Amino acid sequence: MTSDIEKTVKQFILTEVLPGEDAEELTVTTRLITGGVLDSIATLKLVLFIEKHYGITLEAHEVDPEHLNTIAQIARLIRSKSPKASHESA
Numbered sequence: 001m002t003s004d005i006e007k008t009v010k011q012f013i014l015t016e017v018l019p020g021e022d023a024e025e026l027t028v029t030t031r032l033i034t035g036g037v038l039d040s041i042a043t044l045k046l047v048l049f050i051e052k053h054y055g056i057t058l059e060a061h062e063v064d065p066e067h068l069n070t071i072a073q074i075a076r077l078i079r080s081k082s083p084k085a086s087h088e089s090a
Contacts, residue, residue: 002028005054005075012049013071017042028072033065043068050074056081 002010006028014023017038032038038046046068047058056078062068067077
């Protein structure tokens with residue numbers, strides 16, 4: 001089951017980074033950074049979206065493939081930093 005956070009992040013990536021791509025091709029385990037989906041500019045846009053949408057601040061060491069390489073990892077990071085998001089369905 002996909003959480004609300006995962007759906008929101010996926011929709012942002014499909015709209016801002018992959019317009020016109022098949023939504024079914026982008027899964028919660030698709031490698032975004034190491035797979036070449038997100039370049040540095042797209043990663044920055046994603047970070048800014050996450051910070052604004054969820055009211056959190058990502059530290060420099062969190063903006064890397066260890067934390068942002070898949071939608072599932074991104075959702076875990078958001079849940080760990082946001083009291084608002086922690087109650088959203090997992």
